[in-house]
Amino acid sequence: MESAATRRQPELRRPRQVSLSTLLGAATFVLTGTAVAVAAALMVASTTMQEATVILGDAVESVRLAERLQVDLFLDAHQIGRDARVGSGGAISTFAEREHALRNGLAEAHRHVSSPEEGSMLEDAERRVDAYLTRRRPADAGGAAASPATLAPAVDELAFEDAFGALDRLVEINLDQARASQAFVARLDRRATTTGVAAATFFIAGAALVLLSARRLVYGPIVAIQEAIGRYGAGDRATRAPVVGPRELGDIARAFNSTAESLERQREAQFAFLGGVAHDLRNPLSALKMSVSFLNLDGPPPDPRVRQTMALVGRQVDRLERMVGDLLDASQIEACKLDLRVEERDLRELAQEAVELYRPVSPEHPIELSLPEAPVLVRCDATRIEQVLNNLLSNALKYSPAGGQVDVTVHRGKDGAEIAVRDRGVGIHPTDLGHLFEPFRRLKASAGAIPGTGLGLAVAKRIVEAHGGRLRVESEPGAGSVFRVELPCAS
Numbered sequence: 001m002e003s004a005a006t007r008r009q010p011e012l013r014r015p016r017q018v019s020l021s022t023l024l025g026a027a028t029f030v031l032t033g034t035a036v037a038v039a040a041a042l043m044v045a046s047t048t049m050q051e052a053t054v055i056l057g058d059a060v061e062s063v064r065l066a067e068r069l070q071v072d073l074f075l076d077a078h079q080i081g082r083d084a085r086v087g088s089g090g091a092i093s094t095f096a097e098r099e100h101a102l103r104n105g106l107a108e109a110h111r112h113v114s115s116p117e118e119g120s121m122l123e124d125a126e127r128r129v130d131a132y133l134t135r136r137r138p139a140d141a142g143g144a145a146a147s148p149a150t151l152a153p154a155v156d157e158l159a160f161e162d163a164f165g166a167l168d169r170l171v172e173i174n175l176d177q178a179r180a181s182q183a184f185v186a187r188l189d190r191r192a193t194t195t196g197v198a199a200a201t202f203f204i205a206g207a208a209l210v211l212l213s214a215r216r217l218v219y220g221p222i223v224a225i226q227e228a229i230g231r232y233g234a235g236d237r238a239t240r241a242p243v244v245g246p247r248e249l250g251d252i253a254r255a256f257n258s259t260a261e262s263l264e265r266q267r268e269a270q271f272a273f274l275g276g277v278a279h280d281l282r283n284p285l286s287a288l289k290m291s292v293s294f295l296n297l298d299g300p301p302p303d304p305r306v307r308q309t310m311a312l313v314g315r316q317v318d319r320l321e322r323m324v325g326d327l328l329d330a331s332q333i334e335a336c337k338l339d340l341r342v343e344e345r346d347l348r349e350l351a352q353e354a355v356e357l358y359r360p361v362s363p364e365h366p367i368e369l370s371l372p373e374a375p376v377l378v379r380c381d382a383t384r385i386e387q388v389l390n391n392l393l394s395n396a397l398k399y400s401p402a403g404g405q406v407d408v409t410v411h412r413g414k415d416g417a418e419i420a421v422r423d424r425g426v427g428i429h430p431t432d433l434g435h436l437f438e439p440f441r442r443l444k445a446s447a448g449a450i451p452g453t454g455l456g457l458a459v460a461k462r463i464v465e466a467h468g469g470r471l472r473v474e475s476e477p478g479a480g481s482v483f484r485v486e487l488p489c490a491s
Contacts, residue, residue, distance in 0.1 A: 019247045023217065027210050031203070038199040045192045052185045058112040059178035065109045066125075066171040070164060072102050073129065077160050099133050109170075114177060121173050125166035132159040221245030225253055235438065237264055281324050289317050323455075340381040340466060344490050347376040347385075347417050351410045354389035362397045370409040376417045377490040384463045385487075388471075391456040392421040392483050399425035399481075412489065416469070419485045428475035436473060437461040 076098045106126045113119045135156040221244045228241035240260060241253035292314050348371045355369045396406045400423045407422040428436065439458040457471075464471045468488050475481035 023213070023246060027206075027213075031206055031210075034199070034202060034206070038195065041195055042192060045188055045195070049185055049188050049192075052181050052188065055114045056178055056181040056185065058114040059174045059181060062109055062112045062114075062118065062174040063171050063178065065105055065112065066167050066174065069102060069105045069109070069125075069129070070167045070171070072098065072105065073132070073160070073164055073167065076102070102129055102133065118170070118173055118177065121166070121170050125163070125170050128159070128163040128166040132156065132163040135159045217245050218249070221249045221253070225249065225256065228253075229256065232260055234434075237267070281320075285317060285321050285324060289314075289321065292317060340384060342379050342381055344377055344379050345382050345385075347378050347419060347487070348372070348410055350382060350385055351389065351408055351419055354386055354393055355408055357390070358393045358397065364402050365397050365400055365404055365406055367393070367406045367408065370407065372411055374412070376410055376412045378417050378467075378487045379490045380467050380487060385467070385485075388460040388463050388485060389419065389421075391460045392485070395456065396421055396423035396425070396481075396483075399423060401425065404480075416486055416488045418487075420482055421485075422480065422482045424480040427477040427479050428473070428481055429477050433473065433475065437471070 079098070106122070106129060109122055110119075113122060221242070224244065225241045228239050231239040237260070240257045243250045243253045243257070292310065351371065352369060355367050359367055393406065393408070400406060404424040406424075407420075409420045409422070411418055437457050439455055461471045464485055464487070469486045472484045472486070473481060474484070
C-alpha cells in the first residue's frame with residue numbers, strides 16, 4: 001500500500017516576491033540619498049566659490065593698493081627731484097606726509113594678503129620701500145639754520161628702482177592669484193552646472209524608472225487581477241488570477257484563487273448532489289406519468305372533478321419532468337458530459353415543430369412564425385436545439401400578459417443562421433441582464449409569481465455554445481425581450 005508520504009506531490013517552489021513597502025523604501029532611500037549627496041556637493045561648491053570670490057576680491061584690492069603705492073612712490077621721487085632743483089623751505093613736512101601715505105598703504109596691503117607667497121613678497125616690498133624712504137630723508141632735518149640746499153635730498157635711483165620693482169612684483173603675484181581664482185571659480189561653476197544637470201537627469205531618469213517599475217510591478221498585476229475577477233464574474237469559472245508582482249498583490253491573487261477554487265468545489269458538489277437527486281426522482285416520475293397515462297387509456301373519467309384533477313396531475317407531472325431534466329442537463333454540462341448527436345437539419349422545421357407544440361398550450365397568446373423560403377441548414381443535435389426553443393417559447397409565454405403576441409423568426413445571415421423569439425412581456429431590468437444566464441438565477445420581479453428553478457436559460461446557453469453558437473438577449477423593462485439563437489450554418 002502506498003504511503004501518504006509517497007503520494008504527496010512535491011510542492012513547486014514559488015519565486016520569492018519582494019514586498020511593495022520594500023520596493024518603495026528602496027526607491028525612496030536611493031532618491032533621498034542622491035538628493036542629500038547632490039545638496040552637500042552644491043553646498044561645498046557654494047562655500048568654495050565664496051572663498052574663491054573672497055580671494056579674488058583681496059587680489060584685486062592688493063593690486064589696487066600696490067599700483068597706488070607705485071604711483072605714490074613715483075610722485076615722491078618726482079617731487080624730490082623738483083624740490084632739489086627749485087629748493088623749498090617746507091619740504092620736510094611734504095616728505096613726512098608722503099612717507100606717511102606710503103607706510104599706511106603698505107600697512108593696509110597687509111590686510112588683503114591671501115597667500116604666504118604674497119605675504120613674503122609684501123614684506124620684501126616693505127623693506128625696499130623703507131630703505132628708499134630712509135635714504136631719501138634730508139641730511140639735517142632738525143637744523144634750524146640749515147640752508148634750502150641742505151634740506152632738499154637727492155633721489156637714490158637704485159633704492160627707487162628696487163622699491164618700485166618690489167611693488168611691481170607684488171602687482172604681478174596678485175594678478176596671477178586673481179587669474180587663478182577666476183579660473184578656479186569658472187571651473188567650479190562648470191562643475192556645479194554639470195552636477196546640477198546630472199542631478200536633474202538622474203532624478204528625471206529615476207522618476208521615469210520608478211513609474212515604469214510601478215507600472216510593471218504594481219499596475220500590471222493589479223490590472224491582471226482585475227481582469228481575472230471580471231472574467232470570473234462573467235461566468236468563466238476556470239479563470240485564476242496570476243500570482244505576480246509584489247508580495248501584497250501576490251497574497252491578494254492567492255486569496256482570490258483559493259476562494260475561486262473553494263467556490264468551484266462547492267459548485268461541483270452542488271451539481272453532483274442535484275444530479276443524483278434528479279436521477280433518483282426520474283424513476284418515480286416516470287412511474288407516476290405511466291400511471292396517469294394508464295388511467296386515461298379507456299378515455300377521460302366521466303366525473304368532471306376527476307377529469308380536472310387528472311389534468312392537473314398530468315400538468316404537474318410534466319412540469320416536474322422538465323425540472324428534473326433541467327437538473328440532469330445542468331449536472332451533465334458542469335461535468336462536461338453533454339453528448340450531442342449532430343446531424344444536418346433544416347432550422348425552419350425545428351422552429352415550426354416547437355411553435356406547433358406550444359400553440360395549443362396557451363391559446364390566449366398568439367404565436368407568429370416567420371420563415372424564409374430557402375432551407376436554413378445547420379449541423380446540430382435536433383433534440384437539444386428543440387429543448388432550447390421550448391425553453392425560450394415557454395418563458396416568452398410565461399412572462400407575456402394575456403393576449404400578448406410572441407414572434408418567432410428564422411433567417412440566414414452572412415455569419416450564420418438565427419432564430420429570434422420576441423415577446424411583449426415585462427422585460428428585463430438592465431441590472432439583471434448580466435446575470436440572466438447564471439444557474440438558479442431568477443428575476444426579482446417574478447421570482448415568486450412564476451414557477452421555475454432558474455436553470456432553463458443557463459442550460460440553453462451552454463447547449464447553444466456547445467454547438468459553436470451563442471445565445472443573446474435584448475430587452476427593455478416594460479417593452480418585452482428578444483432572445484436570439486445564433487448557430488453556424490452547415491457547409
